[in-house]
Amino acid sequence: MKKTWWKEAVVYQIYPRSFCDSNGDGIGDLPGIESKLDYLKELGIDVIWLSPVYRSPNDDNGYDISDYEDIMEEFGTMADFDRLLKKAHEKGIKIVMDLVVNHSSDEHAWFMESRKDKENAKRDYYIWRKGRPLSTVSKEEQERFAGDIVEYQGEKLLPPNNWGSFFSGPAWVFDEKTGEFYLHLFSKKQPDLNWENEIVRKEVFDMMTRWCEKGIDGFRMDVISLISKPEGLPSTEIPKGAVYGDGAVCANGPRVHEFLQEMNQKVLSKYDLMTVGETAGVTLEEAKKYANEAQTELNMVFQFEHVSMDENPKYGFKWNTGRMPLVPLKKNLEKWQLGLKDVAWNSIYLCNHDQPRVIARLGDDGGQYRERSAKCIATFLHMMQGTPYIYQGEELSMGNYPFTDPSQFRDLESINAYEELTEKLHISPEELFPMIAHKSRDNARTPMQWNSEKEAGFTTGTPWISVNPNYTTVNAEEQLKRPDSVFHYYQKLIALRHSSELIVYGDFHLLLPEDPDLFVYERTLGEKKLLVVCNVSENERDFAIPEEFNAGKLLIHNVEGEDAKRGHLLPYEAFVLEI
Incomplete structure (x- = not known):
């Protein structure tokens, strides 16, 4: 296996709006990030x-x-970005940018031109289609989508197909001026770019090149598996518990690998970059195409199978209050660890800006084992093969926000889902609200908890979204002072990875696959071996370590003063042995 810097790196995701506010407007910004580089x-x-x-x-x-080559005013200026990049590089920290090119804003200059008239030079930058006359649509469909019917020049029309937006509602918006619909797989204000148009691809590649020339170190590519739409944009089957057809039909489309190979040839291969694609709907076989060792496309992908283990079996959607089941999670992680072995590379994560806090899904958020469970989860994640991703606050055991009312949501997906599922599927608010509160993306977006002062030291003003009230006890300042904190445990995990090719490159072998509480596996590289033992539960468990590890060196342990080899595990106890 080829050794590279990005396989040996540990990545930290910053959600700028919620990280650190330098000017008191309640919104995180680039100078705020710069001020925390020493912390990172x-x-x-x-x-x-x-x-x-x-x-x-x-x-x-x-x-x-709305502009890929300017900075949001709330975050600062391009000069602020340049300074952040320079300061980060001086400290040996690389910066990877988020690349969002499945869609733009409807306020981007390209789209404002595109919607002017059908003959505009940029019309084909986006996906425009005529509506379906009601006379061509079944009675059942007319009734089902009655709320989406529009009238234009005396004719009643439905959208071009039955696709739904990932943010609820139809995936099409009717434009009165030109009498056609445009496609938006996400918000109405996020029209999808037309990647079939080679001029669009050139615009994107040229923009990426200018960022690379500026000195950035790579790209995380938002929903990149959706850029190639199925030919003809056909209607699709409506899944269980849904109102519309599934826009995920666009995932891994017919030309996606062709487009990414072109991107690689024209941009990515010319620089020493880290690239990771967010690939909704990716299969193991598809992942090997996106992230092969030959590096014809990307370095790695984010897949979502393992973070979908706690979806709702009753309705068939993500909203749920249930705990993530360990046995399916272990088996799925094993599938990806073994499936990409020697042919591609895993990204390993449990948290990001789109996921609720993992401690609320798998640990003891708010309970007596909060810190120990956070360390336990971190142990099994960071000892696997792949590039680990830490989401801001994960290293402090930040948890879910205690939402009590829908008015507290700021996330478009959560707001729209609450409205659509109560109104169109008639799920009671009493049943639905706890599910959305538990799984809302807003849980990850509450402000970073820096200290126990007002608003957790995030801002001197009023934060754009409420700070979790547990900031008085869960914050960076307190944990930096305490040697046994979650922060210092993460610090040790990162240092271990930096010092061990076994942790980075070793093979993975799952033990006890059917055990509902224990996540135990081995890593091997040549003559060296690791044993990773994690009790991901509140149950005390007996566990006899394999005899060959009796003389093993203890690398890390999340319970102070206990012998890891004693044959008994406390709730959420975790340790790693090396021979």
Whole structure:
């Protein structure tokens, strides 16, 4: 297996809006990030993945970009970005930008031109289609989508197909001026770019090249598996518990690998970059195409199978209050560890800006084992093969926000889902609200908890979204002072990875696959071996370590003063032995 810097790196994701506010307007910004570089250096990370900082009207918190080569005013200026990049590099920290090119904002200059008239030179930059006359649509469909019917020049029309947006509602918006619909797989203000148009691809590649020339170190590519749409844009089967057809039909489309190979040839291969694609709907076989060792496309992908283990069996959607089941999680992680072995590379993560806090899904958020469970989860994740990703606050055991009312949501997906599922599927608010509160993306977006002062030291003003009230006890300042804190445990995990090719490159072998509480596996590289033992539960468990590890060296242990080899595990106890 080829050794590279990005396989040996640890990545830290920053969601700028919620990280650190330098000017008191309640919104995190680039100078705020710069002020915390020493904190990140002390943690030991190698790479910052920066969620979008480009100019944006903020319909989807920066993932709706109106100018790919300017900075959002709330975050600062391009001079602020240049200074952040320079300072990070001086400290040995690389910066990876978020690349959002499945769609732009409807306020991007390209789209404003595109919607002017059908003959505009940029019309074909986006996906425009005529509506379906009601006379061509079944009665059942007319009734089902009655709320989406539009009238234009005396004719009643439905959208071009039955696709739904990932953010609820139809995936099409009717434009009165030109009498056609445009496609938006996400928000109405996020029209999809037409990657079939080679001029669009050139515009994107040229923009990426200019960022590379500026000196950035790579790209995380937002929903990149959706850029190639199925030919003809056909209607699709409506899945269980849904109102519309599934826009995920666009995942891994017919030309996606062709487009990414072209991107690789024209941009990526010319620089020493880290690239990771967010690939909704990716299979193991598809992942080997996106992230093969020959590096014809990307370095690695984010797949979502393992973070979908706690979806709702009753309705068939993500909203749920249940705990993530360990046995399916272990088996899925094993599938990816073994499936990509020697042919591609794993990204390993449990948290990001789109996921609720993992401690609330798998640990003891708010309970007596909060810190120990956070360390336990971190242990099994960071000892696997792949590049680990830490989401801001994960290293402090930040948890879910205690939502009590839908008015507290700021996330478009959560707000829209609450409205659609109560109104169209008639799920009672009493049943639905706890599910959305538990799984909302807003749980990850509450402000970073720096200290126990007002607003957790995030801002001197009023934060754009409420700070978790547990900030008085869960914060960076307190943990930096305490040697047994979650922060210092993460610091040790990162240092171990930096000092061990076995942890980075070793083979993975799962033990006890059917055990509902224990996550135990071995890593091997040549003559060296690791044993990773994690009790991911509140149950005390007996566990006899394999005889060959009796003389093993203890690398890390999350319970002070206990003998890891004693044959008994406390709730959420975790340790690693090396021979």
